[in-house]
Amino acid sequence: MQENFSLKPYNTFGVDAKAKYFAEVSTTDELKDVLSFSKTNTLPLLFLGGGSNVLLTKDFDGLVIQLNLKGISEEVLNENEILITAKAGENWHEFVMHCLDKNFGGLENLSLIPGNVGTSPMQNIGAYGTEIKDIFVSCRVLNLKTLEIALFNLKQCQFGYRDSIFKQEGKGKYVILEVSFRLTMKNHRIKTEYGAIKTELENLNIEKPTIQDVSRAVINIRQSKLPDPKQIGNAGSFFKNPTIPLTQFQELQRKFENIQGYPNGDFVKVPAGWLIEQCGWKGKQIGNVASHKLQSLVIINATGEATGKEIFDFSTEIINSVKEKFGIELEREVNII
Ligand code: FAD
Ligand code: EPU
Numbered sequence: 001m002q003e004n005f006s007l008k009p010y011n012t013f014g015v016d017a018k019a020k021y022f023a024e025v026s027t028t029d030e031l032k033d034v035l036s037f038s039k040t041n042t043l044p045l046l047f048l049g050g051g052s053n054v055l056l057t058k059d060f061d062g063l064v065i066q067l068n069l070k071g072i073s074e075e076v077l078n079e080n081e082i083l084i085t086a087k088a089g090e091n092w093h094e095f096v097m098h099c100l101d102k103n104f105g106g107l108e109n110l111s112l113i114p115g116n117v118g119t120s121p122m123q124n125i126g127a128y129g130t131e132i133k134d135i136f137v138s139c140r141v142l143n144l145k146t147l148e149i150a151l152f153n154l155k156q157c158q159f160g161y162r163d164s165i166f167k168q169e170g171k172g173k174y175v176i177l178e179v180s181f182r183l184t185m186k187n188h189r190i191k192t193e194y195g196a197i198k199t200e201l202e203n204l205n206i207e208k209p210t211i212q213d214v215s216r217a218v219i220n221i222r223q224s225k226l227p228d229p230k231q232i233g234n235a236g237s238f239f240k241n242p243t244i245p246l247t248q249f250q251e252l253q254r255k256f257e258n259i260q261g262y263p264n265g266d267f268v269k270v271p272a273g274w275l276i277e278q279c280g281w282k283g284k285q286i287g288n289v290a291s292h293k294l295q296s297l298v299i300i301n302a303t304g305e306a307t308g309k310e311i312f313d314f315s316t317e318i319i320n321s322v323k324e325k326f327g328i329e330l331e332r333e334v335n336i337i
Contacts, residue, residue, distance in 0.1 A: 001037065007064065011051035012114060013301050014233035015308045019046070019064035026068045026089075028177065032147060038063045045144070046337060047175055049088065049116030053123065053235050054335045057308035067118055069177060072098060080187055083137060085180040088118020092125075100212050105188030106135040106181065108215040109197075112222045114229060114236070118176045121152075122166045123333070124159040128218050129194030133159035135181045141174040149177070162240050162333055190214060196221050225294045233301030234292065238315055239272045239330040252326060272322075272330055273297035279321040289314040312336065 005022035008014055021043065023034045038045055044062030048054070069087040072095065077083050082104055086095050092115050096107045109130035119125075120132050121139050138153045152174075158165040166174065188211050192198050200217040201209050209217070227234050244252075249261050249268040256278070261268040276282070276296040283293035288306035292298040299311060299318075319330045 001034070005064070007048075007051070007056060007060070010048055010064075010066065011054055011056055011235075012229035012233060013055060013235055013306070013308070013311060014229075014304055015056045015301065015306065015311070017056035017308055018059040020059070020061050021063040022066070023063065024066040024068050026070070028069070028142070031065070031067070031069075031142070031175070034063065034065055035144065035147070045172075049119040050091070050114050052114035052229065053119070053333070054337055055235065055308050055311055056337050057312050060337065065175075067116070067175070069118070071178075076185075077182065080185055082183050082185050083180055084183055085178055086117040087178045088116060088176055090117040091115075092117055092120060096215070099183060100215055103211070104183040104185060105211040106130075106183040108211040109191055109194070109218055111215040111218045117179050120179060121157055121159075121164055121176060123162045124157075124164050126162070128197060128221070129191045131159070131161075132179075132181070133157075135183060137180040137182050139179045140177045142177055143174055145173065150174075161243075192217075227292055227294075227298060227300055232292075233304060233306070234298050235334045237272070237297045237333050238299040239276075239297060239318075240333045241269050241272045242275075242328050242330060243267045243269045244328060248327070256326075270328065271297075275322045275326055275328060275330070276318055279318070279325050281318055281321070286314060286317075291318070308337075 002022045005019045006016055007019055008016040025031045025034055046060055046062060046064045048064055048066045068089040070089050071087045072090060073085050075083040093112050095117050096111050099107050109128040110125060113125055113127060124131050124133050136154055138151050141150055141152055143150060190209055192201060192209060197217050200220050206213045246266050246268055252259050260274050261270050273296050281291040282296040284291055285302050287310055288303040289310050290300050290302040292300050299315060315332060322328055322330050
């Protein structure tokens with residue numbers, strides 16, 4: 001247990017907020033010990049995995065717990081499928097690479113997403129045509145009030161776009177201890193329809209891609225436009241892509257003929273990056289904070305010295321200008337602490 005502890009190395013924005021108490025736990029028993037300390041001292045709790053989807057807007061006057069539970073296990077389900085379970089503290093990308101080394105398919109489109117396995121159900125992480133809900137089986141959680149362990153299946157998790165029960169009515173009630181996925185051992189389903197994957201595979205001269213090739217293509221695309229948090233502080237997309245009614249989209253189309261949108265029934269998902277760029281934010285810097293020059297949906301700690309409040313205020317300005325120009329209210333994807 002450490003006191004008055006800087007969280008700068010523990011959040012990918014690189015914000016220098018302090019935790020009143022900080023503990024790193026490697027076993028469920030250690031976790032229960034620190035939880036009992038927080039109960040005795042009535043301390044608010046904050047769990048951190050890789051810190052790649054949080055914005056710390058102030059010092060945290062409570063106990064920050066970094067979950068370092070490790071371990072991966074396998075259970076063959078049938079001749080084609082395997083159930084693979086990873087503990088919360090496993091690094092997500094290393095887990096994806098581990099599965100690809102063993103030729104287990106299903107996670108390849110989710111290569112190079114920062115963070116830990118235990119956090120992946122929080123916002124149903126997704127990229128390049130896959131979300132974890134597509135391969136998710138269950139997660140084991142600890143109920144923070146009763147200290148009982150429960151298993152949440154796919155339905156109970158209520159996954160949506162960047163959403164789950166853990167961001168809604170389950171918020172602050174559970175800590176995810178491990179996650180299980182159903183992956184393929186052969187007859188892999190190759191998904192290359194989304195985004196620039198096909199073009200990237202052509203660049204690599206690959207006609208019949210394997211799951212490893214898809215992973216390579218996704219990694220190349222991501223590296224070409226997303227800033228590496230080790231070099232520039234950021235938390236990926238700061239906002240969700242908004243979904244608006246088709247009628248509103250058609251009205252906007254009359255005014256902004258280049259507006260992009262992905263129709264889904266009576267609704268259309270509009271890329272927030274496009275909206276933000278149209279408002280003149282791409283690459284723009286105010287003080288220590290900027291919108292990334294290659295991806296305006298990503299807000300960066302441009303100087304490395306930004307406070308969480310500065311980043312938050314910058315994001316409010318973006319929300320206001322998108323609202324004013326397009327009448328669309330952007331919603332933050334990053335967890336504001
Ligand atoms: P943290 O930031 O540590 O935590 C996130 C939230 O979950 C916090 O509220 C925290 O309190 C809570 N939490 C953490 N661990 C647990 C637990 N075990 N149990 C309960 N609650 C917990 N996301 C995507 O979906 N797709 C992308 O393509 C993508 N690209 C990204 C690219 C970059 C460069 C970056 C920096 C981020 C990107 N993200 C993306 C966002 C981020 O990687 C994911 O949201 C990731 O799952 C966060 O994991 P983490 O362990 O870092 O979470
Ligand atoms: N665009 C612009 N200007 C910009 C940025 C994007 O016009 O500055 C346009 C692009 O030209 C493209 C469209 O917006 O036509 C979509 O852009 P991109 O393919 O880069 O994806 P995105 O919608 O910005 C989403 C996820 C990412 C995920 C990628 C790939 C959200 C909020 N973001 O980004 O997830 O990696 O798709 O699937 O859904 C994250 O959640 O942190 C994240 C990085």
